Amino acid sequence: MKRPPVPPPTPPRRSPKASQMTYGNAWLTHHLTTLFTSFGQILRTPLPSLMTAMVIGIALALPAGLYLLLENVQHLSNEWNGTAQISLFLKQTVGEEKAQNLADWLLQKKEISGVQIITPTQALEEYRNLSGFGQALTALEDNPLPYVLIVQLATANTDLGERLLEELKRKPEIEVAQFDMLWLKRLFAMIALVRRGVIILASLLTLAVLLVIGNTIRLAIYNRREEIEIHKLFGATDAFIRRPFLYAGGWYGLLGGIIAWLLVHFCFWLLQDPVKQLSLLYYSQFELVTLDLLSSLALLLTGGLLGLIGAWLAVGRHLKEIQPR
Amino acid sequence: MIIFNNVSKRYPSGYEALKQVNFHLKAGEMAFLTGHSGAGKSTLLRLIALIERNTTGQIVVGGQHLGRLPTHRIPYLRRRIGMIFQDHRLLFDRTVYDNVALPLVIGGFRPPEIRRRVRAALDKVGLLNKEKSYPITLSGGEQQRVGIARAVVNKPPILLADEPTGNLDPNLAKDIMNLFVHFNQVGVTVLVATHAVGLIKHIKCRMLVLQHGGLIGDTHLRMMR
Numbered sequence: 370m371k372r373p374p375v376p377p378p379t380p381p382r383r384s385p386k387a388s389q390m391t392y393g394n395a396w397l398t399h400h401l402t403t404l405f406t407s408f409g410q411i412l413r414t415p416l417p418s419l420m421t422a423m424v425i426g427i428a429l430a431l432p433a434g435l436y437l438l439l440e441n442v443q444h445l446s447n448e449w450n451g452t453a454q455i456s457l458f459l460k461q462t463v464g465e466e467k468a469q470n471l472a473d474w475l476l477q478k479k480e481i482s483g484v485q486i487i488t489p490t491q492a493l494e495e496y497r498n499l500s501g502f503g504q505a506l507t508a509l510e511d512n513p514l515p516y517v518l519i520v521q522l523a524t525a526n527t528d529l530g531e532r533l534l535e536e537l538k539r540k541p542e543i544e545v546a547q548f549d550m551l552w553l554k555r556l557f558a559m560i561a562l563v564r565r566g567v568i569i570l571a572s573l574l575t576l577a578v579l580l581v582i583g584n585t586i587r588l589a590i591y592n593r594r595e596e597i598e599i600h601k602l603f604g605a606t607d608a609f610i611r612r613p614f615l616y617a618g619g620w621y622g623l624l625g626g627i628i629a630w631l632l633v634h635f636c637f638w639l640l641q642d643p644v645k646q647l648s649l650l651y652y653s654q655f656e657l658v659t660l661d662l663l664s665s666l667a668l669l670l671t672g673g674l675l676g677l678i679g680a681w682l683a684v685g686r687h688l689k690e691i692q693p694r
Numbered sequence: 695m696i697i698f699n700n701v702s703k704r705y706p707s708g709y710e711a712l713k714q715v716n717f718h719l720k721a722g723e724m725a726f727l728t729g730h731s732g733a734g735k736s737t738l739l740r741l742i743a744l745i746e747r748n749t750t751g752q753i754v755v756g757g758q759h760l761g762r763l764p765t766h767r768i769p770y771l772r773r774r775i776g777m778i779f780q781d782h783r784l785l786f787d788r789t790v791y792d793n794v795a796l797p798l799v800i801g802g803f804r805p806p807e808i809r810r811r812v813r814a815a816l817d818k819v820g821l822l823n824k825e826k827s828y829p830i831t832l833s834g835g836e837q838q839r840v841g842i843a844r845a846v847v848n849k850p851p852i853l854l855a856d857e858p859t860g861n862l863d864p865n866l867a868k869d870i871m872n873l874f875v876h877f878n879q880v881g882v883t884v885l886v887a888t889h890a891v892g893l894i895k896h897i898k899c900r901m902l903v904l905q906h907g908g909l910i911g912d913t914h915l916r917m918m919r
Contacts, residue, residue: 395804599783602743603797603844604773607766693745 400612407616410589411624418621421585425625425672428578430632432571433660433668437633439564440658446556455534457518458545468516471542475520480533482523489514515544575675578625582618582679589617590687598693607688614684615677622676626669633660633668695721695852695883696742701751703737703907711737713907714751719885719900721851724878726894727887729904735887738904739854742885743775744768756851773801776845776882780857782837784829790816790840791825797848815843819873835866842873846882853877855886859893867893875899 411418459468465488472484487495492514497506520537522530530548537546548554590597600610637659648655660668696719703712712734719725727735740746742755744763753760756774763771776797784793794815798808816822819839829837838858845853855874859867867890875897878884888894894901903911 395802398805399799399802595783596785599785600796600800601769602745602772602777602783603800604769604771605800606769609769609800 403613404616407613408620410613411617411620418624421581421621422624422628424581425578425621425676426628426632428574428581429625429629429668429672429675430636432567432574433629433664434633434636435563435567435570437637437658437660437664439560439567442556442560444658445655446553446560454522455520455530455537456545456547457520457537457543458547459516459518459542460544461513461515463516463542465516467542468518471540472518475518478533480523480529481520483521485519485521487517487519489516492517578622578672578675579679579682582621582676583683585621586614586618586680586683587687590614590684590691594691597688597691601691602693610688611681611684615680618676618678618680618683619673620676622679623669623673625676626672629672630660630665630668695719695723695756696885697752697754698738699752699754701741701748701753703734703741703746704749711907712741712748712904715904715907715909717902717909717912719883721883722878722881723900724874724884725886725900725902726897727885727902727904728889728891728894731889733904734907735889735904736856737907739777739856739885739887742852742854743772743777769800773797773848774850774852776848776850776853778838778841778845778853778855778858780860782829782841784837784840784844786829788828789825790821790827790829790832793829793840794825794843794847796844801848803848811847812843815847818846818876819843835862835869838862838866838870839873842870846877851881851883853882853884855884855888857888858886859888859890864893871897 457471459471463471468486468488472486475481475484489512493506493512496502496514520533522533531554534546534548537543597610637657641657644655644657696717698715698717701712701715702710704710715734715738727738729735737746741748741753741760744760747760755771758771760771785796791812794812795808798811803811812825813822816825819842821836821839821843824832824836824840829840832840838861842855842858845855853874858874859870862870871886871893874884874886878899886894901911901913902909
């Protein structure tokens with residue numbers, strides 16, 4: 370049999386320029402169509418879709434709720450922060466003039482917003498009134514109490530307060546310097562610890578969301594295997610085939626985000642009344658912080674983005690396996 | 695338009711589906727690919743559309759060496775080939791209209807252009823009144839005509855059909871074959887794989903005969919000699 374002539378090789382055509390006139394707004398139309406078609410496909414199986422979205426919603430609501438709780442604790446402790454103070458017990462030998470000088474010196478420091486001098490007489494008076502040892506104390510010949518300076522801190526930063534404390538302890542006039550708000554420091558340390566825990570939890574739940582969406586999209590891909598094969602037979606690019614699945618993942622994530630938002634709001638609504646009662650008992654104006662507009666948007670965006678990423682991971686892995694028969 | 699030069703296809707299992715196949719189908723030509731089942735007809739068509747790659751030899755389609763075509767360019771090759779299958783391969787959750795529109799949507803055509811072309815294609819196969827039906831409600835012959843409308847809707851220069859009349863009764867089969875002849879008359883290169891030799895006897899065109907993966911007959915070449 371005669372061998373047919375083979376033409377010289379031609380380089381592959383870079384792009385389908387022949388149909389260039391057909392692109393442009395057709396591209397946008399196609400994207401929008403795919404966007405809404407993929408949403409329609411989610412609605413076509415309402416119950417399984419809702420369950421998937423619920424799982425994602427709960428996984429998102431947990432870290433969001435905990436984060437919000439921390440914000441509230443922070444908010445509350447900031448209220449107390451104004452009362453952070455250091456008590457300086459001066460040496461017995463320090464007299465009124467020296468105490469006054471020290472107070473003036475302290476007031477010049479920018480970390481300090483105010484200094485109150487308690488003279489030994491005032492202290493004894495106060496002690497007599499509060500301790501109930503009134504009669505016993507009159508028996509004292511000398512006033513054994515020293516001058517005390519109550520130093521009001523201008524900053525909420527406990528580290529800065531600590532450094533100031535160290536500096537004051539080295540002053541010769543000062544016998545004892547004591548941070549009255551040590552418990553506040555402990556609280557901050559605890560908040561830092563819980564915050565770290567929330568970050569770990571959030572990372573794990575993020576992974577869970579990715580896996581849930583990845584699995585959902587994987588199932589969707591296998592359910593539409595025939596469709597994908599036919600698309601490939603008629604010249605669909607990988608991007609074209611990927612697109613509806615990516616959008617579906619985005620929708621799932623967004624729906625999950627909406628459900629998370631509703632859950633968080635519902636839970637905080639349940640807490641609102643008891644918190645109000647409690648803060649009334651403490652004569653506090655404290656009000657629960659809930660999700661503001663920005664954090665709400667961030668929550669929804671996070672959901673959508675996680676959905677997109679989860680879908681991307683699943684699609685990348687599974688579309689390659691499907692080749693037309 | 696389609697050139698096979700010493701093309702062989704061997705599967706990983708060691709089975710050799712095609713052995714040293716040579717032929718040249720010119721632009722605007724029409725040919726039937728015949729042979730008993732398992733002779734390699736489907737494999738040959740699949741190599742042209744790069745559903746599979748040949749093991750040795752060269753295939754040139756529309757001036758493009760398929761051996762040098764990177765995987766990401768395959769979609770653009772397939773957009774220039776209309777394919778028709780024995781089992782139709784329609785999407786049953788979409789209307790006839792949407793099925794036919796598929797290659798145009800993939801090709802990124804504008805909606806008005808899609809409407810115009812889908813109507814024209816459906817009109818050509820006589821199914822314009824069925825555009826809103828679902829494929830499941832159509833008869834086998836009608837489903838195959840939807841498949842043909844889909845294959846020609848973006849006016850590809852090449853049409854490949856794999857046993858297009860396999861499940862149809864002789865009268866319907868004749869109609870389908872006449873459609874292919876019609877497309878060939880307007881300049882489309884057509885290659886139809888079929889084992890229904892009786893059906894194509896009356897159609898005067900080239901016939902490639904495969905047996906056990908080898909090309910044993912080429913009536914066109916015989917006429918040339």
